[in-house]
Amino acid sequence: MTVALSPQELANRIGEQLPEAVVEAQETALFVKSDSLLDVARFLKSTPNLDFNLLVSISAIDYLEYFELVYHLTSITHNHSIVLKTRCDDRDKPTVPSVSGLWRGANFQEREIYDLMGISFSGHPNLKRIVLWEGFEGHPLRKDYL
Amino acid sequence: MAMSSQPARLKTDTFVINLGPQHPSSHGVFRIRATFDGEIIVDVEPIFGYLHRGVEKLAEGRTYTQDISLTDRMDYTSAMTNNLAYVLAVEKLMGVSVPERAEYLRVILAELNRIVSHLMAVGFWLNDMGAGGFTPLMYCLREREKILDLFEMVSGQRLTVNYMRVGGLLRDVPDEFLPPLKRFVAEMPGFIDEYEQLLSENEILLARSKGVGILSAETAINGSVVGPMLRASGVNWDLRKADPYSIYDRFDFEIPVGTVGDNYDRYTVRIAEMRQSVRILEQAIAQLPTGAVRTKLPNILRPPVGEAYGHIEGPRGELGFYLVSDGSIAPYRFRVRAPTFINLTVLPDILIGWKIADAVVTFGSVDICMGEVDR
Numbered sequence: 012m013t014v015a016l017s018p019q020e021l022a023n024r025i026g027e028q029l030p031e032a033v034v035e036a037q038e039t040a041l042f043v044k045s046d047s048l049l050d051v052a053r054f055l056k057s058t059p060n061l062d063f064n065l066l067v068s069i070s071a072i073d074y075l076e077y078f079e080l081v082y083h084l085t086s087i088t089h090n091h092s093i094v095l096k097t098r099c100d101d102r103d104k105p106t107v108p109s110v111s112g113l114w115r116g117a118n119f120q121e122r123e124i125y126d127l128m129g130i131s132f133s134g135h136p137n138l139k140r141i142v143l144w145e146g147f148e149g150h151p152l153r154k155d156y157l
Numbered sequence: 158m159a160m161s162s163q164p165a166r167l168k169t170d171t172f173v174i175n176l177g178p179q180h181p182s183s184h185g186v187f188r189i190r191a192t193f194d195g196e197i198i199v200d201v202e203p204i205f206g207y208l209h210r211g212v213e214k215l216a217e218g219r220t221y222t223q224d225i226s227l228t229d230r231m232d233y234t235s236a237m238t239n240n241l242a243y244v245l246a247v248e249k250l251m252g253v254s255v256p257e258r259a260e261y262l263r264v265i266l267a268e269l270n271r272i273v274s275h276l277m278a279v280g281f282w283l284n285d286m287g288a289g290g291f292t293p294l295m296y297c298l299r300e301r302e303k304i305l306d307l308f309e310m311v312s313g314q315r316l317t318v319n320y321m322r323v324g325g326l327l328r329d330v331p332d333e334f335l336p337p338l339k340r341f342v343a344e345m346p347g348f349i350d351e352y353e354q355l356l357s358e359n360e361i362l363l364a365r366s367k368g369v370g371i372l373s374a375e376t377a378i379n380g381s382v383v384g385p386m387l388r389a390s391g392v393n394w395d396l397r398k399a400d401p402y403s404i405y406d407r408f409d410f411e412i413p414v415g416t417v418g419d420n421y422d423r424y425t426v427r428i429a430e431m432r433q434s435v436r437i438l439e440q441a442i443a444q445l446p447t448g449a450v451r452t453k454l455p456n457i458l459r460p461p462v463g464e465a466y467g468h469i470e471g472p473r474g475e476l477g478f479y480l481v482s483d484g485s486i487a488p489y490r491f492r493v494r495a496p497t498f499i500n501l502t503v504l505p506d507i508l509i510g511w512k513i514a515d516a517v518v519t520f521g522s523v524d525i526c527m528g529e530v531d532r
Contacts, residue, residue: 065381143206
């Protein structure tokens with residue numbers, strides 16, 4: 012059974028290394044600042060007894076006031092998991108750091124989010140539309156796109 | 158004028174070939190923009206989206222039960238497992254439990270679907286390769302028909318079954334369902350033996366697949382590759398064991414893994430997985446209890462505000478649904494973690510450096526379904 016790590020315990024550990032990165036340890040997820048997302052992700056991936064080597068999925072949700080990004084991470088070595096969340100308030104030019112340098116599996120998923128939700132990922136090697144054609148206007152998964 | 162003593166070097170330019178969007182090996186509309194140096198592939202860019210129907214957006218405008226029919230149409234060769242992943246996510250969101258009989262029937266149908274999907278993967282792969290021509294595919298389709306007959310018996314449909322429901326199943330299976338199922342389970346190991354006898358040591362198959370398209374375990378994990386592709390690279394990761402959902406912890410079965418991660422391993426892992434599915438089927442049929450198949454729930458579901466991620470080990474890997482509810486009758490967000498879409502990330506790794514003729518075979522061994530990649 013995959014063990015869901017306690018966000019609070021993990022938040023304390025991250026706090027030792029990266030103070031101010033964690034905004035809140037929610038019941039099921041760890042909520043981090045978008046600026047520190049990459050540092051937290053690197054910490055989770057490279058710390059030996061955490062070893063989150065598998066990025067399962069990235070989901071983006073449009074809450075109108077802000078965008079939320081949800082990262083499901085799993086460690087195949089230790090069989091535990093954590094949900095990482097971050098927010099992006101800027102509706103006109105939403106940007107978060109790309110994690111595709113750490114997990115290549117993020118590449119297509121971030122492109123899909125860029126395509127359908129209109130969130131840019133800084134540092135992504137090939138950020139362009141993936142399922143819709145170049146020249147398509149708008150981002151259909153946004154709640155204000157009808 | 159003095160001639161150079163150096164022998165003249167033949168200068169060649171690289172050139173681009175589009176494999177697809179209409180290509181027999183893509184089994185859908187998929188394009189590989191490949192750059193060649195002579196016969197060798199030096200760059201690969203997968204281009205898709207031709208089948209994009211906006212499933213995630215569509216689902217936000219339909220009720221939770223209506224969305225089940227959308228999942229059928231994603232990976233249209235494994236509708237049962239798609240249904241299962243989705244209803245598990247909604248059940249997690251609502252905190253609903255499922256009757257025992259329904260759990261067993263779900264496992265039976267999911268494993269039958271795994272066999273269908275692997276038969277298609279293996280059959281079409283051999284067809285692409287030209288190992289024995291069209292015949293191996295026809296062998297596979299023969300067995301597949303028996304399962305599709307069973308699906309038709311329970312749901313009225315062969316492919317888009319729309320059979321699972323939140324809290325159980327649409328209805329109980331008919332009385333005439335079990336005898337042919339038992340017959341199939343008894344016959345299937347013999348069929349796999351026959352198939353392996355004909356093909357697993359086939360010279361064309363060995364020459365075209367052994368040592369070709371190698372995917373290392375590190376690359377696979379880093380690229381979020383899942384399913385038989387990941388296991389062929391030697392990583393023992395199957396959610397049925399790693400994070401058992403439904404009642405998979407009650408069955409005795411093994412996870413076949415490969416050694417080098419080449420095309421041949423991806424083939425043998427799928428064959429071995431079919432044998433394990435038969436083992437699960439045998440146990441599930443023997444233990445199948447009687448009773449209700451559906452928990453009583455309101456006709457229109459209104460899950461509480463919240464979010465849930467439900468995932469299963471589908472035939473092609475981890476299929477996950479991330480649902481966000483705002484308390485209304487339709488999901489606020491319906492996100493699909495599609496295994497084949499993400500598996501394509503590593504396509505350049507297994508194609509670059511190989512010849513154009515290997516591209517078709519290696520690409521076939523990835524086993525994609527465009528309905529799911531594009532959604």
